[in-house]
Amino acid sequence: MTIKLYDLELSGNCYKVRLLLSLLGLEYQHIPVNLMAGEHKSSEFLQLNPLRQIPVLADGDSIFADAQAILVYLARKYGDQTWLPTDAESLSKIVRWLSITAGELRQGVETARLFHLFNFKNINIETATEKSAFILQQLEQHLANREWLELEHPTIADIAVFPYVALAPDGKISLEPYPNILAWCDRLKQLPRFISMPGI
Template identity: 65%
Template structure:
């Protein structure tokens, strides 16, 4: 039995929920009340000493960190569909996992933390600058392709999608990035897609 520990407003928790849904895997959702400090309690720290969500527990295996969970689920249950095995395409997918934890975290994710959760330790001006930089890069990258890599949806798309789609929560407009807006809609049309607060499920096509 798979258990996923997370919070419904966490974009990182959502990444794991989304891939679980796309893989059509059954799992038990274990809400961690971040506002009540549940992520700092001994029982949760036993799963992840960093005190962060999400954490995925698959039988006796516990995996912390959203990107690590995506890699685990893709390789364990998705074959090569979501995570290529060959070195060169694999390296390109992994690069986007790094961008997710770097530029996207410093940009749209930080702006969302500032506005939605009143995080006072965020440099908003820097977050806006980083957002404009990475959104421009991704919009340009998507100018001649439908997916980030491999000509199909991979965990590169799943890792980067939530905090880009949630950018308006951080008062970062996506109106100037038409290729990103089209990509967001493509992801929403994937079979078994599920949303979260701020990311609604797309209307059925046809």
């Protein structure tokens, strides 16, 4: 087995990678990293990712950090054309969602979850809650006439955006006002080899 994932079960960023690995039917070795114990700051881990963050994926001697970057790698290396098509228009539309995930969604739903589930103190929860509402409204509107975020089938845009949206209730943000988002989440859950995580 050559693929290793440095991982934490409760991390939505790690779950993005676990989900795509599963959907692609890839086997891998799971290496738990205990953030509470500071394992991500050990000199051994810093060799893998000086940014002190999981997920990190090792494929043989090649090391990849950042959930979105890992999704790109796995889709291109092991997926068929559908997960990340390379024509200019599809690529641009999909990368836009990878960016939204690391920007608006992280500042909103991901941050609200850190506050409520993990008791992170130095967070402005009002701002995070407002940003969550804004981006969820945008997503709801975007999904009004689409089954998937882009194209006619799931891509890594869906895989990158799904975890923290589905985990929004952990941050005390209900998804009930967003029927299109809930229907899209259900479609993702129906994919063959879909796996879940605590909170989803």
